[in-house]
Amino acid sequence: MIKLEHFAEPGKPPLPLEPTRISDALKNPNGMVWLDLEDPSEEDFQLLVDEFQFHQLAMDDLRQRDQRAKVVDYAGYTFVVMHELRPGKNRSDLNMPCLERGAEVNTFTGPNFCVTVHNGHSPAVETARQRWEASREMQDHGPYAFLYLILDSLVDDYYPTLDAFDERIDSLEEIILKPAGEEVDLTNKNSNAEDQRKPLKTLLGVRRELLEMRRYVAPMRDAVNTMLRHVEAMQDPERAGEQRRADRARALYAYYQDVYDHTIRIVETIDTYRDLLAGTLDAHLAVASNRLNEVVKVLTSVSIIMMSWATISGIYGMNFEHMPELHWHYGYVYVWALFILVTVAEYIYFRKRKWL
Structure with a gap:
């Protein structure tokens, strides 16, 4: 599915745009062309090559799923790979996962365009689109502000997943430390007392999910850090190519720094939960030994x-x-x-x- 809009001037509603008119819209240095591809086909990939002349290596990354989060600078644009994560559908059931994979979001961001490509629905892109249209300040900062909004929405969505892990670890600690023979408070009709009195399998499953989440979030932290250095370098007018782009980069630096701080905090929280889980596992073994x-x-x-x-x-x-x-x-x-x-x-x- 293709969404194509042209924000001709900051503060004005977007104009619908036909794919054949992309080249004309890109001639406007003050606007932004937003092209969103959901579950793209080969024809869509060819459209990107014909209209934007994206590098073949970047196109190869688009065709391959489950790419590591990264930032790659090409001539005239920046290619970013990021991942959405969300909590499990039923947190209270110990047999259900805490973590679910979302869409893999790929973006191409240039001086006057932003292309988003993702497999499946992307709440982060949709939220960023709404925030972009509602904020004149973000529109004044250009397409890299739109990229910031995507990163910010995506990283903010990690926190409910962390809350799910926190609740699961608390539940496991409560079950493990219950005295032998005490009734277990079942929180879900799909759970049973026998499963909750033997939480070792659940402990190992949560630890595996935490490792999986860190496998996605840690590269995101590095990618945002790379993007932060890129924005910092763009503050130099000679590097940016024009004073206006340098001014935009200077204004966006604090926003990207905020996202980077959030990713650091999330990774540290994941590591803390891993330590708590290791302590819970030790407590489980100690309680089992004492019993x-x-x-x-x-x-x-x-x-x-x-x-x-x-x-x-x-x-x-x-x-x-x-x-x-x-x-x-x-x-x-x-x-x-x-x-x-x-x-x-x-x-x-x-x-x-x-x-x-």
Whole structure:
């Protein structure tokens, strides 16, 4: 699906544009041509080559999915690859993932155009488009301000995913630290007590998802940093080619710095969650070991008591003719009283030693 608009002048509504008129619109140095391609076809790729003369390497990156986030400077434009992430659909269900992949967004940004290419719907691009039309200030700063809006919207969408991980880790800690035998509060009809009492699989799944999220966000941090250096370099009029572009870059530097700070904070938060998860895993193993020790202590105490019974039974089971208790009228009652006495004595001893 193609969306093509021409913002001829800042502050004015966009004009619809036919693909055959792109070259004419690009002659306007004060406007911006926005071309959005959702699930592009080969014909769409050919349109980019014919109208914008994009480099073949950049076109190859468009055709390949799951590219690493990056920024590449070409003659006259900047190519950026970024990734959208969103939280899972059902956070309360421990069996559901916390992280879902969104669209891979590719952008070409030049002095008077911005091309966005993505597989599937992109909320970040849609939000950026709305913010761009509503802000005269952003329009005055040019197409690189539009690129900033895309980056800012995309990075802001990472925070709900972090909240999902935070909730999941808190739930796992609560389940792990519950005393043995205490009822588990089920938060979803699809969950069950058996799954929640055995959270090791969920722990490992969350750790894997955190690693996956970091695999996308860490390159985004580096890409935004590269973009920040690019904007900083463009503040030089000789490098920018004209004073107006240098002034725009100077105004945009603080905005890109803000996005870069957000990406740093997100990566640090992911690393913190990984540490928390490692601590939760250690706590799970420690709790499991303690519960096993409690069971072993109880079974050992019962075994010792039964061994005492077996010893008494063995004594009176010996084949000797002269054993007074064998012919005593109250011998059977005496043996049971001895069983009970030994059991009570051993139980009191175990309790004093805190073995039970």
